[in-house]
Amino acid sequence: MFGMITLVFFVSRVIPSDTAQLYVGPKATAEQLRRAAEELGLNRPLHEQYFTYVSKLLTGDWGISLRAKTPVLGDVLKFLPATLELVICAYVIAILVGIPLGVFSAVRQNSMVDHGGRVLAVAGVSIPSFWLALLLQLLFFGTLHVLPLVGRLDIESSILHPISNITGFHVLDSLLTMNVVAFVDSARHLVLPSIALSTYPLGLITRMTRSMMIEILNEPYIRFARANGMTERLVIFKYALKNAIIPTLTVLGLSFSYSITGAFLVETIFTWPGLGTYTVNSILEVDYPAIIGVVIFGTVFYVVINLLIDIGQAYLDPRVRLR
Amino acid sequence: MTLVSVAEEQEGGRTRVQEMRLILRLIRRDPLTVTGVFLVTIFILLAILAPVFAPYPDQGLGLPVPERILLPPSSVNLFGTDYLGRDILSRIIYGAQISLSFAFTVAILSSVIGMVLGAVAGYYGGMVDDVIMRVTEVFLSFPPLLLAIALLATIGPGLTNAVVALSLTWWPWYTRLARAQTVSLRESHFVEAARAIGVRSRTIVRRHIIPNILTPIVVQATLDMASAILVEAGFGFIGLGAQAPSPSWGLMVSTGRYYILTNWWFPTFPGLAIFALALGFNFLGDGFREILDPRLRRVVRLRT
Numbered sequence: 237m238f239g240m241i242t243l244v245f246f247v248s249r250v251i252p253s254d255t256a257q258l259y260v261g262p263k264a265t266a267e268q269l270r271r272a273a274e275e276l277g278l279n280r281p282l283h284e285q286y287f288t289y290v291s292k293l294l295t296g297d298w299g300i301s302l303r304a305k306t307p308v309l310g311d312v313l314k315f316l317p318a319t320l321e322l323v324i325c326a327y328v329i330a331i332l333v334g335i336p337l338g339v340f341s342a343v344r345q346n347s348m349v350d351h352g353g354r355v356l357a358v359a360g361v362s363i364p365s366f367w368l369a370l371l372l373q374l375l376f377f378g379t380l381h382v383l384p385l386v387g388r389l390d391i392e393s394s395i396l397h398p399i400s401n402i403t404g405f406h407v408l409d410s411l412l413t414m415n416v417v418a419f420v421d422s423a424r425h426l427v428l429p430s431i432a433l434s435t436y437p438l439g440l441i442t443r444m445t446r447s448m449m450i451e452i453l454n455e456p457y458i459r460f461a462r463a464n465g466m467t468e469r470l471v472i473f474k475y476a477l478k479n480a481i482i483p484t485l486t487v488l489g490l491s492f493s494y495s496i497t498g499a500f501l502v503e504t505i506f507t508w509p510g511l512g513t514y515t516v517n518s519i520l521e522v523d524y525p526a527i528i529g530v531v532i533f534g535t536v537f538y539v540v541i542n543l544l545i546d547i548g549q550a551y552l553d554p555r556v557r558l559r
Numbered sequence: 560m561t562l563v564s565v566a567e568e569q570e571g572g573r574t575r576v577q578e579m580r581l582i583l584r585l586i587r588r589d590p591l592t593v594t595g596v597f598l599v600t601i602f603i604l605l606a607i608l609a610p611v612f613a614p615y616p617d618q619g620l621g622l623p624v625p626e627r628i629l630l631p632p633s634s635v636n637l638f639g640t641d642y643l644g645r646d647i648l649s650r651i652i653y654g655a656q657i658s659l660s661f662a663f664t665v666a667i668l669s670s671v672i673g674m675v676l677g678a679v680a681g682y683y684g685g686m687v688d689d690v691i692m693r694v695t696e697v698f699l700s701f702p703p704l705l706l707a708i709a710l711l712a713t714i715g716p717g718l719t720n721a722v723v724a725l726s727l728t729w730w731p732w733y734t735r736l737a738r739a740q741t742v743s744l745r746e747s748h749f750v751e752a753a754r755a756i757g758v759r760s761r762t763i764v765r766r767h768i769i770p771n772i773l774t775p776i777v778v779q780a781t782l783d784m785a786s787a788i789l790v791e792a793g794f795g796f797i798g799l800g801a802q803a804p805s806p807s808w809g810l811m812v813s814t815g816r817y818y819i820l821t822n823w824w825f826p827t828f829p830g831l832a833i834f835a836l837a838l839g840f841n842f843l844g845d846g847f848r849e850i851l852d853p854r855l856r857r858v859v860r861l862r863t
Binding site (some may be wrong): 280291354355360361362363364366367370371373374377378494496497498500501504505515516519520522527528530531534535537538539 | 591600608700701702703704705706708710712714784789792793797798799812816819820823827830831833834837838841842845858
């Protein structure tokens with residue numbers, strides 16, 4: 237954690253780039269430049285800058301965005317719910333499709349379903365999400381006219397049926413306030429980006445579930461359960477799947493934080509007002525504090541998710557607890 | 560030579576030639592692996608012989624043709640033309656050079672760096688191990704793609720920079736893999752024997768450790784090439800990778816995205832190329848893993 241903050245800091249400072257210049261804009265005078273440098277503390281020695289930077293980070297001051305002149309942490313938190321809503325929805329799709337598909341593939345190993353499942357799993361991790369997003373737009377908006385093209389809400393419904401901000405998740409907020417029109421509208425906007433984003437985790441989950449199920453179905457205890465005359469359904473879902481789900485959970489957690497980054501591309505296509513759009517804009521305008529803010533936030537998120545996976549594993553798998 | 564082959568014969572009950580034959584037979588038996596080999600070979604050929612295959616080589620490299628803007632697929636332009644009138648097929652063929660060289664460079668750079676560091680850390684242990692692994696852990700604590708984006712945003716966009724950023728991000732995964740393998744090899748009899756007859760540590764690592772940990776590394780590198788192709792496309796897409804007029808597939812989808820509703824062919828075909836090549840490498844990597852992993856292979860043979 238600490239190492240990573242250090243690394244980010246030095247990478248951003250050692251690489252020659254004139255931060256002060258960016259802050260005041262290209263037409264600034266020398267005097268303005270000097271003042272900006274002083275304001276940002278750029279004229280002090282490196283180790284001193286580093287020290288102030290870390291202590292500020294810890295107190296929640298993540299710097300000011302060079303472009304919008306707003307606090308970075310506030311921006312990140314403002315854009316986060318939209319991204320989370322999207323990613324969570326994508327994972328719900330991935331889990332609902334991936335686990336049954338993986339189980340079915342494993343149970344009917346080498347059948348047509350299995351081959352189909354394997355191809356689908358590999359295709360899921362191979363398809364560029366942003367390209368799939370475009371194709372979905374073409375099909376569902378361009379040809380079929382059934383789903384909206386971009387954004388989180390139609391302008392019309394956002395004015396007539398404003399959503400009160402409780403959690404920041406539009407779908408949840410509108411449901412909590414019984415705002416039916418806004419609920420339907422925001423859910424409709426959510427469909428395409430979620431599908432586009434779900435293919436990668438879907439592929440991972442299917443593959444992992446399949447290989448774990450195959451391994452477990454060959455275990456002696458499964459044979460014993462079958463010999464005892466248990467129904468196939470009970471054997472598969474109660475005894476085998478329960479154990480197969482643990483490694484799948486690990487993969488899932490790891491890819492979750494990966495998908496936050498993956499969402500960048502999909503968000504750009506759908507002009508989804510989330511972290512991804514924010515980051516891509518920051519990159520285009522070379523807004524370092526904002527980029528670094530997102531990176532630090534993403535890393536914290538990643539570490540927290542990893543911790544949660546470990547805890548979840550200990551909860552589900554008694555062997556881990558003993559160690 | 561004789562000593563080695565005798566040892567192998569006793570262990571696996573097969574000579575090296577038989578082993579190769581078995582591997583080839585297993586590759587042929589699995590339709591997915593064959594598809595993978597097929598796709599990857601096609602793209603490699605296209606990339607190497609781009610000037611021969613591309614119908615309009617100069618357009619592939621970026622020469623605009625103002626009078627043929629955004630034409631739909633036809634017999635003249637098989638995949639249509641883009642917003643500058645260039646033949647999309649030619650640009651896809653030239654784009655294969657970019658994607659493949661990117662993927663190969665990243666996979667080779669990161670796997671070689673990672674493998675050597677991992678083997679050294681695992682073999683020597685102690686201080687060396689500690690230092691290498693602490694550094695590795697710092698890198699591993701980042702979400703991989705985010706670190707690459709951050710690096711790229713600071714050193715500036717471009718294809719070479721993207722190679723550097725991604726290799727810097729990916730090597731630690733190989734280090735961890737290589738170290739785990741090395742640690743289990745370190746105590747094996749043949750390494751002990753080499754040590755006993757006074758072979759230098761450096762030679763042991765080079766001649767005895769590395770060849771034996773190569774298999775999982777190669778499998779991982781093949782799978783990573785698929786990811787590298789997707790990442791390169793993603794970088795191109797958000798403007799961090801290759802810059803115009805380069806025929807990078809991701810860049811083509813990116814510029815083409817505004818035309819999806821009016822001129823569907825413009826972003827669709829470059830994206831299809833990304834998909835096909837990534838699919839090829841993934842099939843290939845998966846196939847390698849199943850064939851080279853003796854545990855999985857036994858299952859295959861039982862079924863014959």
